[in-house]
Amino acid sequence: MNEKLLLQIARKLKEVRKINGLTVQAVAERADVSKGLISKIENGRTIPSLPVLLSIIGGLETNAEDFFHGFGNGEPHQDVRVIKKSEYDPFEKEEAEGFFYHHITTTEIDKLTLECVMLTLKPGAKREKVVTDAYEYKYILSGNVTYLIGEDEYELEAGDSLYFNGRIPHVPENRGTEDTVMLIVYLFDHSPS
Incomplete structure (x- = not known):
């Protein structure tokens, strides 16, 4: 699908x-x-x-x-698409406290789907570890975050990035006193295994 x-x-x-x-x-x-x-x-x-x-x-x-009603691709293929900040679509994901998402875009490329999301993580934000059927790339725009992936912890600050298989249970934690903002890119591969 x-x-x-x-x-x-x-x-x-x-x-x-x-x-x-x-x-x-x-x-x-x-x-x-x-x-x-x-x-x-x-x-x-x-x-x-x-x-x-x-x-x-x-x-x-x-x-x-x-x-x-209204489902579908909605847009013809475009080689260039500008997305204004005002078009970012806020949404909630899993039951969590302090996780604020904005959907930027989703694009189909052959057998891949690329989804870009902006996440603001409030200090003390909480949720359980989750898994996704995607490879995930995170770029920290501001603040600091501790990423728990499997049994390991990764400390990241503004300018750092992280790439991992989302099938490994993971969760970001903001242990600081300021918001952390990160760009997230999900890469879903629909190729037969």
Whole structure:
């Protein structure tokens, strides 16, 4: 499945859930799935089967036609694309405190999907380690961060960068007193293994 479509599903699920004033738990109960599965789907970390997705859409108090309205690539191929700061799309990922994301762009290149995100990490921000189906590149724009990847810790400051396989459990921690801002590039490879 196309990574851009997965991100659209994740964002739309969360958007409709919030508009309808539903909790993750309420949607999970209505769709007869686990709360953890809803959270993973909303965060683009897992792909639901079609029957499960349709059950979740029903649990959102909407229908498939309304849910998928406006989906698609939306843009013809462009060799140059300017994205203004005002176009960055704020979104939430996993249940976390102090993690503020802005989606910049997602681009398909052959069998690869490149997603660029800006993350502001507040001092003392918290969440559990996560995994992604992507290679991740982080560039620290300001502040300091401790990246926990597997059992190892990496101390980074403004100007430093980090590249790793997102399938290794990981989490950034801001142990300082100022915000940390980083550019994140996810590289999803859809080539057959």
